Amino acid sequence: MRFTTRTSYGLRFLLRLAKEPKGRLVKLASVAQEEHISCGYLEQIVHALKPLNIFRVARGVNGGYALAVAPAAINLWDVFLRLEGELSLVACLEPGTICERDPICSTKLFWSDFEDHIRNYLGARTLQSILNFNFWRNEHMWDYTQAVHDHFLHPHNAGPMADANAVGEVGSLACGDALRLYLKISQDGKIEKASFETFGCASAIASSSVLTDMIVGMNVEEALKLTNKDIVANLGGLPREKMHCSVMGQEALEAAIRNWRGEPAMPHAQEIGKLVCKCFGVTDAQIIRTIRENNLTTLEEITDYTKAGGACGQCLDEISEILAAELAKRGEKAAVDSPKETAAKPKLTNLERMQKVMAVLASLKLGDGQEVQLVDVDGLKISVKLTSSDTKKLLQDVEQILREKVEDNLVLVEA
Amino acid sequence: MKTIYLDNNATSQVASQVKDAMQPYFCELYGNPSSMYTFGGNVAKAVQDARAQVAELLGADSSEIIFTACGTESDNTAIWSAIQTQPEKRHLVTTCVEHPAVLNVMQFWERQGYRVTRLSVDNFGRLDMAEYEKALTPDTAIVSIMSANNETGTIFPIDEMAKMAHERGIVFHTDAVQAAGKIAINVKETPLDFLSISGHKIHAPKGIGVLYVRKNVRFRPFMRGGHQERGRRAGTENVPYIVGLGVACQLALDEIKQGTAEMAALRDRLEQGLVAKIPNSRVNGDVEHRLPNTSNISFKNVEGEAILLLLDQLGICASSGSACTSGSLEPSHVLRAMQVPFNFAHGSVRFSLSRYTSAEDIDYVVENMPPVIAKLRELSPFKD
Known part of the structure; x- marks a missing residue:
């Protein structure tokens, strides 16, 4: 006793459309791939559903499917009827069937009552009812919005971009999240394509995914006006302790645009400011900016948004002072009138440094019984674990190689 | 499910x-x-x-x-x-x-x-x-x-x-x-x-x-x-x-009194199955002197919370020592104390079995978890 896969696949197709942001088109082939359904079979199912007029189709390269009505307006009985045909639990209930046992049948009334229950159950429910079931299954525990969930489970624009002409990188493995944003920007400054690679939690992946959706079609000036708040808004909100994921998106976007303009990966020295949080590499300038853009008022919020002070906590006093100064200033127009400094010598981002170090370590030609394992990259300090009969010499040798191939002022220490 | x-x-x-x-x-x-x-x-x-x-x-x-x-x-x-x-x-x-x-x-x-x-x-x-x-x-x-x-x-x-x-x-x-x-x-x-x-x-x-x-x-x-x-x-x-x-x-x-070898065998089946199928994974802890029900495995270059959420989609409940799941911004104090390299520490998953765990449960995880890690690695900018 079971319904066919036509119905279960058909519902999955409709749910997939329902979870897209309004108006966004989805390709049939990508649904088939993500949901592990044969594309040909899905086409048949979609064809059967077409007379319901519940979705619209756009043809062409950028075409696809989207719901034409709200999920609450899609009646499940209608969908089942299209995909399964008329309900008849037993043969004698099929319309037009005349059964000679009818006058004496002891079960017919039961069967027809049973059928009514099924009709009424489905007739009283819509696609939204299924979404509501999922709400409880997925959302309750994790405190993420549906949008975060969808962008995490089905990220948009994931993967590297071969013809990108702007790349922005922020974060690091040591920090627990990192984002590399690829952009294709036209000569007149319009963002034509965006894609990302992200290492991090669900909200980091979702922030990256939604960011790529948001910026395509913008010109760089518009894009630079975006803040982390816009990313949060497009996700329908983020838990407070995950706000730093949205800040990472904003920073990657700025880094990519700097990259496109031929500016150094790091902002101008004046913008970099002084390093406050050594654990996560956060400067006073970043903290002040985040305080201003998000109207922060507490130390805890600053940690939630920037991660600063979230590890060893040694810089918390300094952050308090920055916050106190900002709160005192609030309402007054900041009269910042410092001269434009020339760009600092291009420095590696933590991410770039780490990748280079990893690549160099991987290519080392080591003797028998020798091993070098990367433990941490903390600014210019690289910690490694060494296995060798003479670890001191190995340490010196590897440091020399890293200084030649990565950065001349690196320091290698044993963890 | x-x-x-x-x-x-x-x-x-x-x-x-x-x-x-x-x-x-x-x-x-x-x-x-x-x-x-x-x-x-x-x-x-x-x-x-x-x-x-x-x-x-x-x-x-x-x-x-x-x-x-x-x-x-x-x-x-x-x-x-x-x-x-x-x-x-x-x-x-x-x-x-x-x-x-x-x-x-x-x-x-x-x-x-x-x-x-x-x-x-x-x-x-x-x-x-x-x-x-x-x-x-x-x-x-x-x-x-x-x-x-x-x-x-x-x-x-x-x-x-x-x-x-x-x-x-x-x-x-x-x-x-x-x-x-x-x-x-x-x-x-x-x-x-x-x-x-x-x-x-x-x-x-x-x-x-x-x-x-x-x-x-x-x-x-x-x-x-x-x-x-x-x-x-x-x-x-x-x-x-x-x-x-x-x-x-x-x-x-x-x-x-009956012996917990059976539980340990299931745990080992899980651990060995995953480590064999998923490259760049490692077991954390002292495998010689360990509770029979616990396995802690790190998957390089992926983040624990993301792993747990995808496992949740498959109905699998486990926990992680990653920063995002530890309630702080750093990976678990235990893994840090053990100096687990950071590109492994963030991707750690702890599985802990009980007398109610079956061989079918274990096989389901060994079968379904490798694609989860592969998916997240594909998204990650760290590839090696």
């Missing part, structure tokens, strides 16, 4: 035998064990029986068992008691991989002016006995070291360490919340002064714990009030839960 529960070090299913044993003590046998009439006396008898069952699991005497509300209360009480009864001693010894129920209590006393030695661990999560010996001083009020680590399952040589403390007249406490009911513990052979147990880790409900206090060890109560538990822990006895815990201890003892 079927739920595959592999997070038994977090909490466990209440055994049906436990639930059945508790049932009468809610609506029928609800008397107060301290009352004079038979209706209360019958209940007092049930509490006594449960106390004997708990004592048997530890090889202890019934009079050495105090019922508490949880493992955390037991830990707090042991350390409090040692400090209050030896006011002249100002030094405490613990490890850097304890549960917060001990770590944060130690930090509290440190702020009150106590000196705390936190023993380090090596890459496999093992303690250095020479370092331990050096830490024991005439000024040491108590040593508190877990029997087995909750994140990696690594078992510490509690027997040897307790003996070393005893030779020097130092009070020894072990947080056995993860070890009790999974490996044999016998206080007749191991000179422990205090030992903590939590009910909900061994198939009893949440809200019940035990503190074992060796006979003749000086004691000061942490909770003051009525004369319950012979004045050592005030508060009306949580009778149904105490009865349930008694049965849970009995079931656990039966299981230990």
Whole structure:
């Protein structure tokens, strides 16, 4: 006793459309791939559903499917009827069937009552009812919005971009999240394509995914006006302790645009400011900016948004002072009138440094019984674990190689 | 979708035998064990029986068992008691991989002016006995070291360490919340002064714990009030839960006697299956000396919370020591203490089995988890 896969696949197709942001088109082939359904079979199912007029189709390269009505307006009985045909639990209930046992049948009334229950159950429910079931299954525990969930489970624009002409990188493995944003920007400054690679939690992946959706079609000036708040808004909100994921998106976007303009990966020295949080590499300038853009008022919020002070906590006093100064200033127009400094010598981002170090370590030609394992990259300090009969010499040798191939002022220490 | 529960070090299913044993003590046998009439006396008898069952699991005497509300209360009480009864001693010894129920209590006393030695661990999560010996001083009020680590399952040589403390007249406490009911513990052979147990880790409900206090060890109560538990822990006895815990201890003892090789074999099947199928993965902890139910595996270049959420989509429950799931911004203190390289630490997943885990559950995870890691690695900018 079971319904066919036509119905279960058909519902999955409709749910997939329902979870897209309004108006966004989805390709049939990508649904088939993500949901592990044969594309040909899905086409048949979609064809059967077409007379319901519940979705619209756009043809062409950028075409696809989207719901034409709200999920609450899609009646499940209608969908089942299209995909399964008329309900008849037993043969004698099929319309037009005349059964000679009818006058004496002891079960017919039961069967027809049973059928009514099924009709009424489905007739009283819509696609939204299924979404509501999922709400409880997925959302309750994790405190993420549906949008975060969808962008995490089905990220948009994931993967590297071969013809990108702007790349922005922020974060690091040591920090627990990192984002590399690829952009294709036209000569007149319009963002034509965006894609990302992200290492991090669900909200980091979702922030990256939604960011790529948001910026395509913008010109760089518009894009630079975006803040982390816009990313949060497009996700329908983020838990407070995950706000730093949205800040990472904003920073990657700025880094990519700097990259496109031929500016150094790091902002101008004046913008970099002084390093406050050594654990996560956060400067006073970043903290002040985040305080201003998000109207922060507490130390805890600053940690939630920037991660600063979230590890060893040694810089918390300094952050308090920055916050106190900002709160005192609030309402007054900041009269910042410092001269434009020339760009600092291009420095590696933590991410770039780490990748280079990893690549160099991987290519080392080591003797028998020798091993070098990367433990941490903390600014210019690289910690490694060494296995060798003479670890001191190995340490010196590897440091020399890293200084030649990565950065001349690196320091290698044993963890 | 079927739920595959592999997070038994977090909490466990209440055994049906436990639930059945508790049932009468809610609506029928609800008397107060301290009352004079038979209706209360019958209940007092049930509490006594449960106390004997708990004592048997530890090889202890019934009079050495105090019922508490949880493992955390037991830990707090042991350390409090040692400090209050030896006011002249100002030094405490613990490890850097304890549960917060001990770590944060130690930090509290440190702020009150106590000196705390936190023993380090090596890459496999093992303690250095020479370092331990050096830490024991005439000024040491108590040593508190877990029997087995909750994140990696690594078992510490509690027997040897307790003996070393005893030779020097130092009070020894072990947080056995993860070890009790999974490996044999016998206080007749191991000179422990205090030992903590939590009910909900061994198939009893949440809200019940035990503190074992060796006979003749000086004691000061942490909770003051009525004369319950012979004045050592005030508060009306949580009778149904105490009865349930008694049965849970009995079931656990039966299981230990039968041997836990089967559970360990399932755990190994899971671990070896995943490590074989997923490149760049490694097992954390001391695999030679480990609880039979625990496996901690790191997957390089992916983040733990993302793994857990995708596993959740498959109905698989596990936990992670990654920054995003630890409630702080850094990976778990245990993995950091073991110096697990950061590109592995963030992608750590802990699986913990129970007697209810089946071979089918394990095979389902081995089958379905590799694509999850592959998907996240594809998204990650770190590829090597």
